[in-house]
Amino acid sequence: MAGVGSVNSPSVQSSDPSVASAPAKALVAPADRRFLAALILIGGTYVILLLAMVAADLFYTTPGHLWHALGSPEIQYAIRLSLLSCTLTTLLSLWVAVPIGYLMARFEFPGRAILDALLDIPIVLPPLVIGLSLLILFQTAPLRALETVFPVTYAVPSVILAQFMVACAFAVRTLRTTFAQINPRQEQVAMTLGCNRAQAFWRVVLPAARPGILTAATLAWARALGEFGPILVFSGATRMKTEVLPTTVFLELSVGRLEAAVAVSLLMMGSAVVALFLVRAWGGAGLGGGTSPRHP
């Protein structure tokens, strides 16, 4: 979130000479050295564990395993469904998160604080509970009536809905920060130049929000790809029907085919790494990603 201050109060930064000074390259006293060493040791343990985990997966599997897994029709179906559902989820998430993020960043209205807390529910709620809640929601009379013409539960739409409920919350968070970082004066100037609010939004705000929108899209996509709990409850784990990649890992694991499970895991890990790089490349708006450390 380091970018917030840089947009809202540029004068504060430029008038503070210590901000511009070089970071920790200065002389380090022996006592400080011990302190830094302790920090590195504690932090390093986690980083090493993280790398070891990935390395273990890599060494466990062989290109042969990976190839064999990719050849299975079930896994091919899961890849296709994952790609399709994640893409639709991303589009739906942006469709909803752009208006919510903009409204929350720009307008004061009664119940705003409550809405703010509400929007975080999918982030803090256990994923399984989201799945269960969706299942129960679709047991209510109006939605059961809907299901007679448009089946959702235990069908492909349920996969997208389960992914969307969680992924959208992350897109909303990101876009809210993105819009808050855009100087509202730009819209106001556009309005004095002849735009109405909608024109100012399309011509000025949305183009300025582009990096944030790309970040939100990538995050939503990556989040949707890894979604498992809600899908297991709300969509089931039926092969060639509601099987997405995390379901594959679960199913392969449950029948003892560890190699296939690891191969699919690596596939998802690869996608996650690519997503992470894209987020960084797009400036990580709303994440504090890609920003340099700030010094007091």
Add this chain to the structure above:
Amino acid sequence: MISLRHITVQAGGFQLRDLSMEIPTGSHTALMGRTGSGKTTLLEGICGLRSIRSGSIWIGDREVTNLPPGQRGIGFVPQDGALFDHLTVRQHLEFALEVRGWAPERRDTRSQELAEWLGLTPLLDRLPAGMSGGERQRVALGRALAFHPPVLCLDEPLSALDDQTRGEIVAVLTEIRNRTGITILHITHNRSEAERLADRILHLRDGRLES
């Protein structure tokens, strides 16, 4: 002419009550006051960016109190310029004209004319990133003037500039007035800037306007 008749403007818990003033056509009026005295709030009210609780605002013989900002005929230059980072200088100069549906040839003629006049011709295809404070301020002025507004509202246009650039923008503002005869309302808290540019100085003190 800008005429404020008994207007009350609210900004959060802060209120400017029952303000009246007349700014003659073609004059350059400086509005001075301490930080927090409500200068920007008043300017936002005039530009239509903040709603007026009571009273009326007139520009020439037209009441603009309830008109949207874009129909008031006011060019607005905010403190930091608020340039659009994704648009080139040319697109800035043509922004208002495009929104107003001018034909491309007319837009092109007008942007060339403004660029030449404001010394922006070599920068026409540049984005704002990396421009100097003076260049940014000239782009903001050109963008505000493009559609020939009868009134120009400036919110501390010189405050973020170094001395040399400040002199350059003072010259530009003087020329704008000489060339166009536009009515200028200029917020500043710098007395010498006000005395150099304005032919009238108003003070906003404790919610009242004094000359």
